[in-house]
Amino acid sequence: MKLLLKILKWIGKIIAGFIILLLISGLFFRLFSSKPVPPGKLVDVNGTNLHIRAEGKKNDLPTLILEAGAGSNTDMLHWIAEGLKKNMRVIRYDREGKWFSESTKDSITPEFYANQLHQLLEKSGEKPPYILAGHSMGGPYNRIFRDLYPNEVKGMVFIDSSHPEQWNRLAQKELFSENQILLVKTIATLSDMGIVGAYNKLFESEPANDGLPKDCHIRAHNLTAYSGKVFRRYIKENDINDKVLLRAGQTKNLDSLPVLVFTATEQYKESQKEKYRNQGIDPDEQIEIWFEMQKELKELSTNGKQIVIESNHGSIITEKENAEIINKEILLMAETIK
Template structure:
């Protein structure tokens, strides 16, 4: 019995020693590691520094504003911006409290808050309408709210596998971040704030580059910012709380009448290799795909000038893979040119 107790005491001291070592190394990581540097510029909007990246020069075509999804950032939009910047001015930014943008002191952010902040940001950068709004995933609903508030400034909308106001009511998934995943985000936030996640990644992580066709530096920036502190995890959780309000407000927005609209719909999230995963979770992938297609069609039908394009891509690779972005950019430029022709006539 005494030998067993000695073993337990030894194991307890060993575990405690390892924990103390990781806490010490984490503290050193937080103190001495360099903070990630924003690739764009920080623009003060009503006391909050918002991260914005501007490519290309203003020409005859409308300025393109790209709105990222809930977990997205400006680096994920790399190939869209690259493919458009030689033809027109392209703006991508991180919403309030996301990635490189500071979080404002506002206790309550209404769905309109983000559109109003973007509108003020565009004033600060010297940009003027007309605009074409491009939104990936949750970026679509944010763009619908912006257009609802500033209808005369928007001359076209592009939905890239966009979220739909009714998606949580119709799909098997009922929230942006499921409860189990939310718990992991909370733990990740604590570990990142302690520096443990960062030091673990430095010492043990040997994962190969997984940038989904993005440039390696873009992928590395996102990874570095995630491990630097718990802010990224907290941002995921905060945006999860806002999603229902944003979707509801987008659903209340006026129809788009004859506004030119492009809808790009991805299919690979329900591809053959993923079907077994859905079935194990009690979800019929074929039914989910049809529901998603139906909602995407409804986005197209918001306008009498809507056009839907089916893409052999996943929800993320539809923008992160250059070959997919090239197809999207070709359609955006055609849309821009048609808008300019109508303006001249």
């Protein structure tokens, strides 16, 4: 019995020592690490600094506005901006609280983000006409913007875009599950304490390669290690997701507005497919439902076109060859409607 107590005591000391080491490492990281520098500029919109990246010369083509998805950011849209900035004006930005943008103290409504983007564009000296291109949840945000400012939008691009009825029609019923939210909150706390950053430094943690340039990964790595803000913004996005989708579903038809819909062939990783099978859900049926919803996005306009790309939900924009397919069609659209 005494031996067992002695062993438990030593285990307790080891665990306590490990925790103290983590806390000290996190403190040193917080004290001596520098705050990540935004690649774009910060513009004050009603007291909130928003991160915007404006590239390409203004010409007689419409300006392209890129809207990122729920868990995405301006770097995820790198290849689209990089491929089109030689031919047209390209704007990408981070919604409030995301990436390098500050969090707003204003109350949030589904229309808030469209109005805030409109003010950001005005303050930055950007002028319509615009083509709106949104990946994932960026699609519904763009539908709301077009509903509020119809005369300024001359074309819309949906890149594997979310659909207003997706949680009703798919097996997945929310943006993030309760377990995912708990994990995100935990990581956010560890980031605030500097522990994530210290771990990355000690073990030279490398992000997964998804096709984006290395500097994009380094920036993401540094920003998420420096603060838990990015992770907490995921939770906020989850809280407003249903309201945004509901408001997007109330938007008018797009009449004969030029519309491009790009659809990825793969929506689920093999682990997610297996999980569905264990629940008695056919993943292939889920993909069929997604394709049907993508078709419905095309049919919002009598001038819609759908293109299927061999990719998954993320690689449709992060792989350069996929972005090149998208860019070719966007440029053709811009030249047609200029």
